[in-house]
Amino acid sequence: AVVSTQSTGMKYGDGRRYEGHWLENKYEGSGMLLSDSGDIFTGQFHLHKRHGDGEQVWADGRKYEGGWVSDKPHGHGNMTFADGSTYDGQFNHGMKQGQGTYVHCTGITYSGLWIHDEIPPEEFACGMALVGASEIEVFQGEPFSIEVAVLHSSGDVMEGDSGRVLQTKAGLLSPPADKSTKVRPELADTAPTFTTPFGDVKLVNLAEVTPRT
Numbered sequence: 001a002v003v004s005t006q007s008t009g010m011k012y013g014d015g016r017r018y019e020g021h022w023l024e025n026k027y028e029g030s031g032m033l034l035s036d037s038g039d040i041f042t043g044q045f046h047l048h049k050r051h052g053d054g055e056q057v058w059a060d061g062r063k064y065e066g067g068w069v070s071d072k073p074h075g076h077g078n079m080t081f082a083d084g085s086t087y088d089g090q091f092n093h094g095m096k097q098g099q100g101t102y103v104h105c106t107g108i109t110y111s112g113l114w115i116h117d118e119i120p121p122e123e124f125a126c127g128m129a130l131v132g133a134s135e136i137e138v139f140q141g142e143p144f145s146i147e148v149a150v151l152h153s154s155g156d157v158m159e160g161d162s163g164r165v166l167q168t169k170a171g172l173l174s175p176p177a178d179k180s181t182k183v184r185p186e187l188a189d190t191a192p193t194f195t196t197p198f199g200d201v202k203l204v205n206l207a208e209v210t211p212r213t
Contacts, residue, residue: 012036020045043068058082069093081105089114 009019020031027033027045034040043054050056050068057063066077072094073079079087089100096102096118101111113120131147138144149157 066091 006023007021009017011017015036017034018027018031020027020033021029023029026048028047029045030043031045032040032042033045033050038059039056041050041054041056043050043056044052046052049071051070052068053066054068055063055065061082063080064073064077066073067075069075070093073091074093075091076089077091081087084105085103087096087100087102089096089102090098092098095116096114097116098114099112100114101109103109110119129149129151131149136144136146151157
């Protein structure tokens, strides 16, 4: 059987506005809904709810594009948060669930498993440590490298990882001629921290400049 819907607009007294298809006095099929707070949804409706593919833009700057079920993000989708952070992956009734990649506004990235909007503790690396000698010689104009190990919350080195990405950046300034440079073996306890969805992150200078002896 073919179900016929009608397309028309409706403006409500509280400022809401709907333009699109109806069936038995309910939103059904494609349409656009503007809320009284300025949020805009454009996409598919079923039984008066966002259901199917659609894009939601919130007045606070958030944006979601992907699947919907009963008014909640469901299936694969892409969310941009008000601070510029992004998530691209699976949702389950409004929560991050399954495989997904979260890029925080600081540049820190996590790609892997999510359960009930959170990273499972067994999947989450919470720190890094230098591997090998704590001091290396650095010569001006020549490249150098350091090796780091990713650590579990227990302090053990995480092995066999797949599907996740942790990123860090380190710079080394060229010291004056009368000073030498070495890589610090440990992070300073007094280093400032900032909060991310992956925990508190320390902002430190890995290079320590000391007078030559």
